[in-house]
Amino acid sequence: MDIREQITSEIVALMSQEGGAPPWRKSWSSGYLHCNASSGATYKGINQLILAIAGAIHGDARWLTYRQAEYMGLQVRKGERGTRIVKMVEVNRRQAAKEADADGEVVAEEGNRALVMKAYTVFNASQIDGMAPMPVRDCTVTCADAVQQIIFGLQGTGLKVNFGQGFQPCYLPRTDEVRIPPASEFTSLEDFHATLLHEAAGHGSQAVKRLAMMSSDVPRFGSAEYARLELIAELASAQLGAQLGLPMGPSLIASHAGYLASWLQVLKGDKNEIFRAAANAQKICDYVSKLAVEAQPLVVPPAMGETRSEVAAVARPSRLVL
Template structure:
């Protein structure tokens, strides 16, 4: 397969993944949960078996969808060859899930007749890979890993959000971000049904705050029911799922989640690339949040960070 993905192939990937998500929403009307809501388990942190690195952006969302649909409990994925190299074998008849790897390369300016769509110096190449979940292979045993102690999970989340440096005022009965004062407003901890809900909502509102003009400059002007509002909510819900997965904390739907579903469907159906844009912006916001955290000892010593 050529490493360059032509426009038609790109459109096919956009359409296929978006269609799967729309189908999941419509099929589970009433009980449906978006794939970025999760229980904090391994399946919510899709990871490549060969590199040990986390998948990012739309690839995370695509693997969430596939994992949710198949009922997988583990987030370890790899290509057919990667599983072979790990001493495992993909079972016959197992269906793969596609992920996409984009690379920017420098290329010399071409003579007349070049079919590039830029100045000849920068080109985006993409390659689609077929991956399989650990549940689809035989002969692989996960190495044991140290899990984050339960006693530290919520303290870790508290520190993570505090490090963002975004002002929060506690009190009242509503959670929201007010751009005019660059402030997050949150009900008190005691008013939430559990700690996970509290941190999930707090991260959601901080997600809106990181889209402020002096941070990541997303469009926060949309009113409820508008396409801009739905796109921002979709972005921030994916962001919450990404960061809570990083923190090992369950991400369950907010009580008002049902009010957004209809508008999400409209946005996704109106443009197959909408979910890609939302996932890309969510990943950008997650990266920004992680960048606000103090460096670990390994990073201070020059060890590379896991993307």
């Protein structure tokens, strides 16, 4: 069973239908990461991406297996179709073929051990009778404060963030620098913060001095490598936006419309690419979340930003939840 090929094909088909915004954005813009309603654990990597796409239909971020629902005294409604996600299982190499035949796929072998990707099905809370309503998001930290803290953390690693510069938001790998126009140039502060998060966290974290997802050579614009790095940055900033309750703004929607074709070409060429991109995006989210919690605010000269919303504030939030 070629699970990776099937999942990639499904995602490619959905992306091909979109008119500009990637399909995962509809769900992640709701301000919640997808989680298991039984354990409370947030799904990671490719599973978070799969459920973000499926969640756009259901409108709820909670999921359960059929057995988990039964154990909780709930009932999946008759006729409902679940969503397939995956887990990695390490088995004895001699068992690998058997595991692969039973709804799995061998993805790596070393010595007498093998790594098998197993598929299983979960159901959204909206498909289950007896589920309580989705709880109201409870967070004492504003989006602006959370984005500020992420920027503080990244600046602590040496990233330069220059506000009010240029006409086009960008990350420059050679100088390890983010340039972003004034907030007044954006349609809203949310659009400004989402774009800043994309450039600083999504791209800046990929640098050699941080997570080393890119080489020291700058990839050529329009190349397959450029598309791969842009896809990772998009998935990371989208997931971070969901954590913070920060929707995708029109600036990012406009820029991503031009990337969809290149992303589709990359994904069609390698069934592993979407899995790698989702895994790397998860690494970025974990990395910047840790930086944000540990960071001390930097003293920023007034000329560096026009307003507090442009990360010119020096007051640390009382409590940060990421």
